[in-house]
Amino acid sequence: MQIAFTKMHGLGNSYIYINTFDVSLAGQDLSVLAKKVSDPNTGIGSDGLILITPSEQADVGMRMFNKDGSEGKTCGNGLRCVAKYAFDNQLVTTRTFTIETRAGNVSAEILGEGRVAEQVTIDMGPPYLQRKQIPMVGVNLERIVNEPFPVGDQTLRITAVSMGNPHAVFFVDNIELAPLYELGPIITNDERFPESVNVEFVEVVNENELNFRVWERGSGVTQACGTGACAAAVAAILNKLAKRSEDIVVHLAGGDLIINWSKDNHVWMTGPAMTTVQGQFIL
Numbered sequence: 001m002q003i004a005f006t007k008m009h010g011l012g013n014s015y016i017y018i019n020t021f022d023v024s025l026a027g028q029d030l031s032v033l034a035k036k037v038s039d040p041n042t043g044i045g046s047d048g049l050i051l052i053t054p055s056e057q058a059d060v061g062m063r064m065f066n067k068d069g070s071e072g073k074t075c076g077n078g079l080r081c082v083a084k085y086a087f088d089n090q091l092v093t094t095r096t097f098t099i100e101t102r103a104g105n106v107s108a109e110i111l112g113e114g115r116v117a118e119q120v121t122i123d124m125g126p127p128y129l130q131r132k133q134i135p136m137v138g139v140n141l142e143r144i145v146n147e148p149f150p151v152g153d154q155t156l157r158i159t160a161v162s163m164g165n166p167h168a169v170f171f172v173d174n175i176e177l178a179p180l181y182e183l184g185p186i187i188t189n190d191e192r193f194p195e196s197v198n199v200e201f202v203e204v205v206n207e208n209e210l211n212f213r214v215w216e217r218g219s220g221v222t223q224a225c226g227t228g229a230c231a232a233a234v235a236a237i238l239n240k241l242a243k244r245s246e247d248i249v250v251h252l253a254g255g256d257l258i259i260n261w262s263k264d265n266h267v268w269m270t271g272p273a274m275t276t277v278q279g280q281f282i283l
């Protein structure tokens, strides 16, 4: 069996995209397929798998699977790439349209005037800040902002944000010295997060600029995480380290995203989306 695929990335966060308007995946175990296509030696190589699907509630739908086969509810870089794919391949006929995710519908806008999308803005909707919305175990039911977080023999301070998926944000003095490989795999599996968590280390450059590194739930270190960048900006604002309603430039390993937590409580993300490979995956 051959499956037509497109490999796309947002700032180096790459996924294999399958257009299920055209390709039937009936009978396929999608979790197994995600692991297969993501393997750089025996598959294509990616941070996971994203399906572009018909939707009854929106103009187009998205389902995403991490490299380890787990299904995530949303994906910021994936949303920009789905928007680009839908626009470039005329699945939609307007420059603004909606995308259904398992975390709800979002709206996308293709910037510029060209017939091929390069920059995309996504209205990611509101951040979810209550403990049970993350979800994170604990006694205080309110927001988790700069809360002590013992791990091993040290105590970090956590700010937790859900963008439809869970993020644990830790501010550090120097991003180059952040314990990403040491603590990322430990915190992501910590029992205080019943659904696991994406782990972000963030250095504040100034009120409008953050340096960022991520250990993603289900995929490990990636070059970029769109929902993580949104969570980092929201966390910086909650800690009074950045300004609300102003653009915040988040510097990720793969490049920059512009995030704005606006007065209407929506988080806006703007950045690039790229297509790199098209082909047939042989199962």
Ligand SMILES: N[C@@H](CCC[C@H](N)C(=O)O)C(=O)O
Binding pocket: 013, 066, 071, 072, 073, 074, 075, 076, 077, 078, 165, 166, 198, 216, 217, 218, 219, 222, 224, 225, 226, 227, 228
């Ligand atoms: N890379 C993504 C997030 C992908 C899902 C995440 N690992 C999860 O399981 O929640 C992004 O760009 O947001």
